[in-house]
Every structure is written in C-alpha cells, then in structure tokens.
Amino acid sequence: MKTFAILMCCMGNICRSPTAEGVLRAKLLAAGLAERVELDSAGTHDYHLGRPPDARSQRYALQRGYDLSALRARKVGVADFQRFDLVLAMDHANISTLRALHPEVSPDKLRLLMSFATRHHAEEVPDPYYGEGDGFETVLDYVEDACDGVVAMLREQLARTR
Template sequence: MAQFTVLFVCMGNICRSPTAHGVMRHKVAARGWGGRVQVDSAGTHNYHPGEPPDARSLAHANRRGYDFADLRARQMVEEDFARADLIRVMDWDNLALVQAMCPPYAQNKVRRLTEFCQHHEAPVVPDPYYGGDAGFESVLDLVEDACDGVLLHLEQLGKPLL
C-alpha cells in the first residue's frame, strides 16, 4: 500500500505546525490510516532546531487528548517538496516563503491549512507565541477543523485506500 505524506509548516516549528502534526497524527490513527498516511512538520526558519514543541502548545493539546511531546523542531529542506504529497502552511508569510523555495513541480502541493476549515472562517492560523491561553486554544480550534477537512479531502481523493 502506498504511503501519503502531509507536511505542516509554520515559522519555527514549535507551536502551530507541531500542533497540526500532533492533531493530524491522532486523527489519522483514529481512522486506522497510520500505515498509509504519514504526518510531518517543519519550520521555514531554523530558530529552534531539535527543540520540543512549546510547553503551552503541549499543555493545551494534552487537555484535548493530544500528545506530541516526542516531536522536535526542524527547518524545512528541499527534500520535503519531493517527500510530501500535501504541504499545508499556517499563514501568508510562511506561504510566501514556502512558495519561493518550492520547485515548479511541487507548487500544486502547497496551500494554507485554513483553506480546509469546515466550520471556522479564518485566513490563517495565527501565531500564539506572544499571546495568552486564548491564542493556543484558537490554534487548536482551527487546526482540528482544518485537519478534519484535510482528511475529508484525502478521502475524496481516495488516497488512504491506495
């Protein structure tokens, strides 16, 4: 069976993209797609290489039943464009950065994560790093909704069944 890879990208890979990574990994496992859908995350900047996700992201996610303390920050590399089937970016600035680094053959893989929200209307997943608890909760709300939308998109493509 073929494996399908979804890559989530934010700036430093310690708040938003690992949250999306952890939520999607949880949702993929709950559907029994673990062997068919791989989830990854990276940052456009190398600010926190090898560091775990932000403790506030972990705490808020844990309250909702998500555990992604095992993830470590890394910077996006050129090979990610070949490895990933879908690249979902958190905001406009990082979208522009990813599109600028992206080879022509992979441009169709890159989109904003919030394009897949089914219940929330938000152009981006805002960076909660300098805010309070409400920001981390908002990130989770948007990420959960958008991950459900990405999973629906995969079902429509027939990807997990390959």
C-alpha cells in the same frame, strides 16, 4: 503501506505546525488511515532546531488528548517538496517563504491548512507564541477543524488509490 505524505509548516516549528501534526496524527488514527499517511512538520526558519514544541502548545494540546512531547523542531528543506504530496502552511508569510524556497511548487501541493476548514472562516492559523492561553485554544480550534477537512479529503483520495 504509506501512500500519501503531508508536511505541516509554520515559522519555528514549535507551536502551530507541531500542533497540526499531532492533531492530524490522532484524527488519522481514529479514521483508520494512519498506516497510509506519512506525516511530519517543519519550520520555515531555524530558530528552534531540535527543540520540543513550546510548553504552552504541549499543555493545551494535551488537555485535548494530543501528545506532542516526542516532536522536535526542524527546518523545511528543498527535498521536502519531493518527499511530501501536500505541504500545508499556517499563514501567508509561510506560503511566501516556502514559495521562495521552491518557486516551481504547484499550488495544489502548497496550500494553507485553513483551506480545509469548514467551521471557521479564517484564512490563517494565528501565531500564539507571544500571547497567552486563549491564542493556543484558538490554534487548536482552527487546526481541529482544518484537520477534519484534510481527513475527509484523504478518505476520498485514498479510496481512489486502493
């Protein structure tokens, strides 16, 4: 039974947010929490609707054991703010776009993914789209760190709702 829902958001939903979805999905499975958490990703723009994640994102993720091949890009909608308990944006520009879409959203519901990181002290997950391999590695490093923090938060939160 799903008791918590998380949406990962970036600009086009082909690099950072599907990577974050894939990483968190794997970490939830390893933590025994997958059955209790609904997970999805979306973009703030409609540039790549219906397309799979960027081939580079898929390749680098797969090298670390995360399969993103089944994911498809979609655009975030107002209804997502009702459906999801937590909307995690990759950067401040995404936060601004999401706030414009739903100005009343609580700061507890809309946060930067990196606010959960413990090893990396960056505020944002950088967009690797126009770069090369090292950018995709950095995204994975940051996302893995932040997703560990999300799992820790969920363990605590879901323990209270048993």
